[in-house]
Amino acid sequence: xxxxxxxxxxxxxxxxxxxxxxxxxxxxxxxxxxxxxxxxxxxxxxxxxxxxxxxxxxxxxxxxxxxxxxxxxxxxxxxxxxxxx
Numbered sequence: 001x002x003x004x005x006x007x008x009x010x011x012x013x014x015x016x017x018x019x020x021x022x023x024x025x026x027x028x029x030x031x032x033x034x035x036x037x038x039x040x041x042x043x044x045x046x047x048x049x050x051x052x053x054x055x056x057x058x059x060x061x062x063x064x065x066x067x068x069x070x071x072x073x074x075x076x077x078x079x080x081x082x083x084x085x
Contacts, residue, residue: 016077020070027066034059 035056042052 017074020074020077023070024067027063027070031059031063 038047038052038055038059041047042049047055
């Protein structure tokens with residue numbers, strides 16, 4: 001691997017944990033926003049109890065999927081760092 005490409009890859013790997021932390025924060029904020037919106041719609045009778053539960057479940061599934069994806073990326077990063085050492 002030539003030197004400029006190797007140094008660019010190392011710089012990217014250095015920033016990757018910070019990007020993952022930012023993504024986790026974004027997921028948390030979106031979860032809170034969607035949950036709050038669902039509760040407001042339920043309280044205003046825009047959602048039935050069943051629809052409210054379905055929407056909450058959809059949020060939960062989405063959050064779980066996104067968190068797993070972040071975990072996979074973090075594991076991949078750790079494996080990559082381990083291979084370099």
